[in-house]
Amino acid sequence: MKRWIAILFALSTFAVAACGGDGDTDATATVQAGSATALASATVSQTPGGTNGVVSLGLEQVAGGFTRPTFVTNAGDGSGRLFVVEKPGVISIIKNGKKLDKPFLDLTSVVGSSGNEQGLLGLAFHPGFSQNGRFFVAYTAKNADNTVAEYHVKTTGSDVADAGSGKTLFAVPDKYPNHNGGMLAFGPDGYLYISMGDGGSGGDPDGNGQNLGTLLGKMLRIDVDSGDPYGIPPTNPFAKIAGARSEVWSYGLRNPWRFSFDRQTGDIWIGDVGQNKYEEIDFQAAADKGGANYGWNIMEGLHCFQPPSGCNQDGLVKPVFEYSHDSGGCSVTGGYVYRGAAIPPLRGAYLFTDYCSAKLWATRQEGGTFTTTEIGELPEGVSGFGEDEAGELYIALDQAGTMNRIIAK
Numbered sequence: 001m002k003r004w005i006a007i008l009f010a011l012s013t014f015a016v017a018a019c020g021g022d023g024d025t026d027a028t029a030t031v032q033a034g035s036a037t038a039l040a041s042a043t044v045s046q047t048p049g050g051t052n053g054v055v056s057l058g059l060e061q062v063a064g065g066f067t068r069p070t071f072v073t074n075a076g077d078g079s080g081r082l083f084v085v086e087k088p089g090v091i092s093i094i095k096n097g098k099k100l101d102k103p104f105l106d107l108t109s110v111v112g113s114s115g116n117e118q119g120l121l122g123l124a125f126h127p128g129f130s131q132n133g134r135f136f137v138a139y140t141a142k143n144a145d146n147t148v149a150e151y152h153v154k155t156t157g158s159d160v161a162d163a164g165s166g167k168t169l170f171a172v173p174d175k176y177p178n179h180n181g182g183m184l185a186f187g188p189d190g191y192l193y194i195s196m197g198d199g200g201s202g203g204d205p206d207g208n209g210q211n212l213g214t215l216l217g218k219m220l221r222i223d224v225d226s227g228d229p230y231g232i233p234p235t236n237p238f239a240k241i242a243g244a245r246s247e248v249w250s251y252g253l254r255n256p257w258r259f260s261f262d263r264q265t266g267d268i269w270i271g272d273v274g275q276n277k278y279e280e281i282d283f284q285a286a287a288d289k290g291g292a293n294y295g296w297n298i299m300e301g302l303h304c305f306q307p308p309s310g311c312n313q314d315g316l317v318k319p320v321f322e323y324s325h326d327s328g329g330c331s332v333t334g335g336y337v338y339r340g341a342a343i344p345p346l347r348g349a350y351l352f353t354d355y356c357s358a359k360l361w362a363t364r365q366e367g368g369t370f371t372t373t374e375i376g377e378l379p380e381g382v383s384g385f386g387e388d389e390a391g392e393l394y395i396a397l398d399q400a401g402t403m404n405r406i407i408a409k
């Protein structure tokens with residue numbers, strides 16, 4: 001009886017961080033309640049379908065006590081610290097295996113986190129953080145603007161940021177509470193990449209994804225080392241196109257909630273959250289010059305969306321993997337290509353999951369061919385993955401409020 005109560009509770013409080021289907025959550029997901037320390041079960045092999053170097057994966061809880069953690073990252077400063085982004089507006093530090101009592105930064109006074117997908121969503125440290133102390137956050141403002149702001153620490157190595165140092169780079173008006181993007185990451189080119197959702201509602205009613213004149217439904221690329229508050233890289237694909245926003249790097253995205261760079265190759269992997277039917281993974285090779293159109297809202301995954309059949313697919317970049325909501329999924333959470341040292345058979349695999357089904361997949365790319373394998377299941381919905389300085393991977397269990405390292409069992 002107790003078990004059933006626990007499961008029902010988990011379903012009733014089930015919330016999607018980056019929704020598919022306009023906030024309708026598929027509550028048929030497999031959720032193990034009270035699983036804060038449960039292990040994921042996953043098996044990977046070095047080559048698709050191969051047995052060489054097979055390893056079983058597990059989760060090791062690093063720290064708990066977080067409120068709806070959406071992301072985790074490192075500062076690249078040799079400190080070994082992990083920085084955990086919490087949806088209500090706090091960044092906490094895990095140092096020497098312990099969550100510090102005092103937050104690194106508390107933005108609850110400016111963050112609006114009432115909607116499922118609103119809150120403090122992203123964090124990226126400047127590549128020169130160890131010298132300049134600069135870092136960037138993405139959040140939903142109290143007035144719902146999709147906001148990107150810069151902060152800094154006053155002294156190198158400080159565990160507390162200067163809360164008064166905030167400078168706004170973007171405050172993009174947004175009519176709907178969903179599809180707010182929210183990922184930030186520096187590319188190997190030193191530019192800051194930003195994901196923006198299509199604004200929300202359902203079906204992209206304003207056509208933002210295909211409109212190069214708006215920042216919504218895009219990946220942006222900016223130079224935070226020139227201009228005020230930022231500069232435009234001269235090689236941005238639409239920098240000189242009349243009517244297009246010069247910040248746009250790629251477009252046709254619905255809600256690119258999480259994207260990442262492969263730290264070894266510089267390739268970009270995007271988990272773009274689908275509408276009611278299909279979730280997708282998009283890929284851009286490091287050598288690509290930008291300007292890709294990933295298809296939304298002409299297509300949802302590999303399928304015509306508007307119009308529902310016979311859509312014009314000329315020039316659209318198709319996903320390298322899609323899965324249907326029929327399999328229990330509702331919202332893809334993109335992860336990282338594993339480049340750590342601890343789990344050799346996992347190297348080169350891009351890991352991602354679905355918030356509802358909690359299935360874990362691994363995609364490998366070899367010579368332009370992508371092979372995706374379902375490798376296991378996580379204890380519950382995951383809003384964000386993250387990397388430490390050594391390239392080991394972490395996942396944030398949303399409801400359990402824990403940060404967990406992926407390990408070989």
Ligand SMILES: [Ca+2]
Nearest residue numbers: 176178199200
């Ligand atoms: Ca929105």
Ligand SMILES: [Ca+2]
Nearest residue numbers: 294295296301
């Ligand atoms: Ca697409």
